[in-house]
Amino acid sequence: MNDQTLFSIFFSAMVVNNFTLAMFLGLCPFMGVSARVETALRMGLANIFVLVLTSLSAWVLNTYILENAPYLRIISFIIVVASLVQIVEMVVKKIAPVLFRQLGIFLPLMTTNCAIFGLAIFQTNRGYDFLQGIVFAIGAGLGLTLALVLMASIRETSELSDIPAIAKGTGLTLIIAGSLSLAFMGFAGLL
Amino acid sequence: MRTTTPSQDFIRGIWQENPVLIQMLGLCPALAVTNTVKNALAMSAATFFVLCCSSVLISTFKSIIPKEVRISSYILVIATFVTLADMMLQAYAPVQHKELGAFIALIVVNCMILGRQEAFASRNKVYRSLLDAVGTGIGFTIALVMMGGFREILGIGTFFDIPLFGPNFEPWVVMVLPAGGFLTLGFIILGMGVYEQRKQARQAHGEAA
Numbered sequence: 001m002n003d004q005t006l007f008s009i010f011f012s013a014m015v016v017n018n019f020t021l022a023m024f025l026g027l028c029p030f031m032g033v034s035a036r037v038e039t040a041l042r043m044g045l046a047n048i049f050v051l052v053l054t055s056l057s058a059w060v061l062n063t064y065i066l067e068n069a070p071y072l073r074i075i076s077f078i079i080v081v082a083s084l085v086q087i088v089e090m091v092v093k094k095i096a097p098v099l100f101r102q103l104g105i106f107l108p109l110m111t112t113n114c115a116i117f118g119l120a121i122f123q124t125n126r127g128y129d130f131l132q133g134i135v136f137a138i139g140a141g142l143g144l145t146l147a148l149v150l151m152a153s154i155r156e157t158s159e160l161s162d163i164p165a166i167a168k169g170t171g172l173t174l175i176i177a178g179s180l181s182l183a184f185m186g187f188a189g190l191l
Numbered sequence: 192m193r194t195t196t197p198s199q200d201f202i203r204g205i206w207q208e209n210p211v212l213i214q215m216l217g218l219c220p221a222l223a224v225t226n227t228v229k230n231a232l233a234m235s236a237a238t239f240f241v242l243c244c245s246s247v248l249i250s251t252f253k254s255i256i257p258k259e260v261r262i263s264s265y266i267l268v269i270a271t272f273v274t275l276a277d278m279m280l281q282a283y284a285p286v287q288h289k290e291l292g293a294f295i296a297l298i299v300v301n302c303m304i305l306g307r308q309e310a311f312a313s314r315n316k317v318y319r320s321l322l323d324a325v326g327t328g329i330g331f332t333i334a335l336v337m338m339g340g341f342r343e344i345l346g347i348g349t350f351f352d353i354p355l356f357g358p359n360f361e362p363w364v365v366m367v368l369p370a371g372g373f374l375t376l377g378f379i380i381l382g383m384g385v386y387e388q389r390k391q392a393r394q395a396h397g398e399a400a
Contacts (some may be wrong), residue, residue, distance in 0.1 A: 023369070024219050031215065082263060170213060177373040
């Protein structure tokens with residue numbers, strides 16, 4: 001059991017311990033999908049959705065089924081995440097085919113997105129209850145979206161500037177991420 | 192499929208296709224737990240174990256695993272070995288286990304491991320899959336220890352807990368914080384870019400002359 005207030009969980013997950021910039025979770029989409037603001041935003045929203053679903057199922061699984069078998073956590077969580085992503089993929093394909101096409105490969109790739117799996121693990125380790133878990137998921141998702149959109153806007157701007165050829169690509173992205181991470185450290189004193 | 196010799200399978204993962212520095216896979220552990228050399232080593236050892244065991248197992252059973260559910264089967268195999276690694280670390284290195292925390296469990300979603308299964312172990316003989324896994328594992332270890340070394344020396348002023356500088360050393364704290372991880376990897380990759388560019392320029396120069 002954890003007695004943090006909902007607001008502090010939310011705020012901590014969103015900016016202070018931002019999943020991407022402070023905990024390095026979900027770096028693959030952060031590097032891969034952050035070239036355009038619009039795609040980044042959409043990816044972020046899809047992430048929030050899956051994160052909330054994951055938090056919900058991880059909580060149910062952990063409270064009712066895995067009570068006496070904590071050693072099965074890793075295996076069962078990854079199965080839940082994988083099947084959840086598959087279900088979300090099918091649902092989105094059925095009810096919003098346009099969105100499905102826009103998200104493309106990134107939707108199935110969410111299975112191996114450490115942010116989703118990490119959320120389930122962190123939530124369990126910290127003993128969050130149902131409501132705390134949901135708030136944690138929303139906060140983490142908004143934090144991911146924030147990081148993605150910030151990164152994408154910086155990269156869009158940097159395309160127009162004069163950058164030495166060797167710095168283009170991953171090197172530059174990492175340095176920008178480092179500066180963003182430095183900036184986010186400023187939030188550390190808030191809580 | 193291009194053919195390679197067994198020694199190429201081994202060497203490739205160490206440098207040419209280094210998982211972290213070239214392919215940008217498994218970045219999450221590479222950045223998160225490399226604030227000291229010890230943590231980096233513990234993480235690499237756990238990943239190395241999981242990678243080798245799952246490569247061997249998957250390569251052995253490659254003809255039985257149905258194609259449609261292969262990814263899920265790989266993930267299950269990997270998850271099993273991660274659970275084993277988690278328990279072993281907890282038993283034999285409790286301090287390191289506590290420091291690494293949830294990141295041990297996160298080895299499951301390390302794209303490098305799944306990538307090696309899909310790209311290599313599922314199509315090659317057992318011993319070559321093992322060679323490939325050992326090579327990739329060594330490459331991963333080198334990258335992690337390099338990052339850990341830079342960050343520990345600059346951020347704490349020690350290497351493997353041995354103080355390197357005098358008592359007046361002012362540690363560059365930011366290097367052990369998350370931002371330092373991004374910056375260190377960024378500079379390593381920039382450095383490699385410069386090296387490659389120089390090499391190409393030299394080659395072009397040599398051909399012209």
